[in-house]
Amino acid sequence: xxxxxxxxxxxxxxxxxxxxxxxxxxxxxxxxxxxxxxxxxxxxxxxxxxxxxxxxxxxxxxxxxxxxxxxxxxxxxxxxxxxxxxxxxxxxxxxxxxxxxxxxxxxxxxxxxxxxxxxxxxxxxxxxxxxxxxxxxxxxxxxxxxxxxxxxxxxxxxxxxxxxxxxxxxxxxxxxxxxx
Numbered sequence: 001x002x003x004x005x006x007x008x009x010x011x012x013x014x015x016x017x018x019x020x021x022x023x024x025x026x027x028x029x030x031x032x033x034x035x036x037x038x039x040x041x042x043x044x045x046x047x048x049x050x051x052x053x054x055x056x057x058x059x060x061x062x063x064x065x066x067x068x069x070x071x072x073x074x075x076x077x078x079x080x081x082x083x084x085x086x087x088x089x090x091x092x093x094x095x096x097x098x099x100x101x102x103x104x105x106x107x108x109x110x111x112x113x114x115x116x117x118x119x120x121x122x123x124x125x126x127x128x129x130x131x132x133x134x135x136x137x138x139x140x141x142x143x144x145x146x147x148x149x150x151x152x153x154x155x156x157x158x159x160x161x162x163x164x165x166x167x168x169x170x171x172x173x174x175x176x177x178x179x180x
Contacts, residue, residue, distance in 0.1 A: 035060035036172060038087040039110055039132050044103040051159065051166025052125060052132060054110075054151075055091045061152035068145050071114045072138060079113040081131075094156070094170045107132045114141055125165045134167070 037056040042049045056064065067080045086106050093100040109131040115122075122137035136144060143160055147169045150156070156171040 040104045040106040049097045053168045055170040057172045058152045061148045077115040081111040
């Protein structure tokens with residue numbers, strides 16, 4: 001179990017300096033920036049912060065959306081797997097569970113599986129120690145794409161699924177402002 005206060009400090013930020021919508025020119029130039037995606041669940045204060053959490057920076061959202069749109073066109077069962085990073089203190093400060101210091105478990109991979117013949121609204125999270133598996137029908141996969149597009153544009157604090165299949169979406173800070 002990792003506590004957020006045990007993760008490396010990456011600075012502080014102000015909420016107003018987070019994410020703004022991307023202009024078309026900016027979106028085209030995202031090949032160079034880091035593509036950070038984090039996925040975790042809290043093991044502390046779970047009543048207020050249930051389910052799994054996903055945070056991604058705009059460049060990663062663009063890339064994930066493209067991969068999921070390709071997956072949606074599959075005619076046979078297919079999946080996409082992506083390596084993840086551990087959530088940093090600045091990422092955890094966005095949902096701000098216990099001031100960003102709540103205990104959590106992070107996974108190292110995200111795997112999204114699509115079976116064209118499954119019910120369109122199928123949505124199931126299949127966590128393991130290393131990977132969060134997502135099994136999605138066509139309608140749920142489209143909703144996942146929409147959620148990632150919203151995160152890309154700076155929206156978040158929303159979810160899809162329910163109970164053990166709940167996945168929350170968070171933006172990532174783009175600008176950090178040091179405070180003295």
